[in-house]
Amino acid sequence: MANEQHLARLKQSIPTWNQWRQRTGIRPDFTGADLSWLDLGGADLRDADLSWANLHKSVLARANLAGALLREANLDGANLRGANLRLANLTAAVLGTVDLEGARLFDTVLADVELGEVQNLENCVHDGPSVLDHRTLEKSGKVPVVFLRGCGLSEPLIAFAPTLSAQVLPPSCFISHISRDQAFVDRLSRDLQTMGVRCWRACEESHGRAKRRIGIDQPLRRGERLLVVLSEDSLQSGWIEQEVEAVFLRENEEKHEIIHALRVDGGMGQTAMGWPAMLYSSRSIVDFRGWNEKPVHYAEGLERLVCQLLGSTTQSGVG
Secondary structure, rough: OOOOOOOOOHHOOOHHHHHHHOOOOOOEOOOOOOOOOEEOOOEOOOOOOOOOOOOOOEEEOOOEEOOOEOOEEEOOOOOOOEOOOOOOOOOOOOOOOOOOOOOOOOOOOOOOOOOOOOEEEEHEEEOOOOOHHHHHHHHHHOOOHHHHHHOOHHHHHHHHHHHHHOOOOOOEEEEOOHHHHHHHHHHHHHHHHHOOOOOEEOOOOOHHHOOOOOOOOOOOOOOOOEEEEOOOOOOHHHHHHHHHHHHHHHHHOOOOEEEEEEOOOOOHHHHHHHHHHHHHHOOOOEEOOOOOHHHHHHHHHHHHHHHHHHHHHHHHHOO
């Protein structure tokens, strides 16, 4: 949550804010703050935490955002003309039509972002190389060559980049399951990877840092999907229930399906209640019952799942 005192100071006036920043070594916290449509031109936002902040249509012209955290921030339509983005982290930020005319970049992290609609990319000022990852290249379509060169990409990679965005790729997925369904998940994960679907496992019985609830301890990024393995045992799991209910809320906000449900035994029926009933009534369940004895039935389920994932990518406009 954003620091309310920091928000009040920032909104008071930019000169007052900048003077306060010069006198203190405090790192401003604007996590999740609604700063949309505000005129923050020239603001000293060095090292500020603006993760998940809404900066839609805000004016940040000539703002100092050096070292700022802008993870998953909404910058669509913002004016960042002449802004200092050196060492800033924009991982998974929504850039949309942000204007970067004259913005200064160096070691700027542009991971998992879409650059296709960004204004004046070709007029950024590169003080050194920056970070673009494969997800950015896959999402962005045609990016000005002068920008890619400014970020430090090699000529062979620049030549290859357009082929990355030419394909419709399935979204990355996390598979939520319990340990008793491990054999199915092992096979599914291996086959999905072979078919081009990048996936990772989230098991209730994991330990240490690997123990995380998708959508809660580890939020899903834009375009990622949650595969929920439904079995007689997993339907009793409070852990999976928490994950599903958290992602249900995300679905309601984004107006598209994020959860794909996989049925592996007879534990789920029309008489299901609570979150299983919500899954049953709101989407098409992929049927993997008998997966271990019926190879053809498993293959049909796998093909249907991949088709669902490709369809969800097209419908949501992300991937």
